[in-house]
Amino acid sequence: MAKKALFITGASSGIGAETARQAVAEGWQVGLFARSKDKLDALVSELGDGNAAALPGDVTDLGEVQKAMAAFAEINGGIDAVFANAGTGLSAGGTDAGDPEEWEMLIRINVMGVLWTVKAAMPHLKESKGHLLLTGSAAGRRHIKGSVYSATKWFVHGYGGNLAEEMREFGGRCTVIAPGMVDTPFFDEGKPDKLQPEDIARSVLFALGADPRANVQEVFVMPVN
Structure with a gap:
């Protein structure tokens, strides 16, 4: 029986890499997409060539995403699931203190990157x-003073709900995974008392494993502390 195939963006570290590990442990074939070829190659070595494929590229470039996805589909005879996980944050919060150039890159990754992945x-x-x-965020369901990052995650939640309606027409499913604070390279300093990437990866695999008649449409995972 052929393995099911899962394509992951932002796969070189954090939630993406941990999701790849757990997916392989559950019998999936994974396509790893991120800019860092060295990190992807190291992860393939860890997971095994027969379980994972390194597909380096930039999520802000539609052509690169399409090329990588087509290559993964060719390897596996199709794609069963796609995890649009790539995202970034800002060094300065709020509107007045914010850097417009950082905003532009944020939107290219957190909004356009999601759109290109879905397309x-x-x-x-x-x-x-x-x-x-889609990787959303608890920040995408609450108002945070002047937060442009939060606004991009509001987009993800709204778009994810709209996609669930669109995909229902052909029997597909869409899930938004919404973590609270996770201890990942997203932050400059470690957050060891917060959620770990494996906590979020387990939620991804839970949604993927639901009976085909059920769509787990949103999953919120919050730290206890």
């Missing part, structure tokens, strides 16, 4: 009646 994924997921997952 590239849709033909493959229509064929497989597959599953799309």
Whole structure:
């Protein structure tokens, strides 16, 4: 029986890398997409060539995402699920203190990167009646003083709900995974008392493992402390 295939953006570290590990442990084939070829190659070495493929590229470039996804589909005979996980934050919060150049890059990754991933994924997921997952955030469901980052995650939650309606028409599913604070390279300083990437990866695999009749549409995972 052929393995199911999961394509992950932002796969070189943090939530993306841990999701790849857990997915392989559950019998998935994973396509690893991120800018850092060295980190992807190291992860493939860890997971095994027969379980993972390194597909380096930039999520802000639609052509690169489409090319990588097509290559992964060719390897596996299709794609069953896509996890649009790549994202970034800002060094300065608020509007007055914010850096417009940082805002532009934030929107290119957190908004356009999601759109490009979904655009590239849709033909493959229509064929497989597959599953799309987006990394949202608890910040995308609350108002945070002047937060442009939070606003990009509001977009992800709104778009994810809209996608669930669109994908229902062909038997597909869409899930938004919404973590609170996670101890990942996203932050300059470690957050060891907060959520760990494996906590979020387990939520991804939970949604993927739901019976085909059920769509786990949003998952919120919050730290206890």
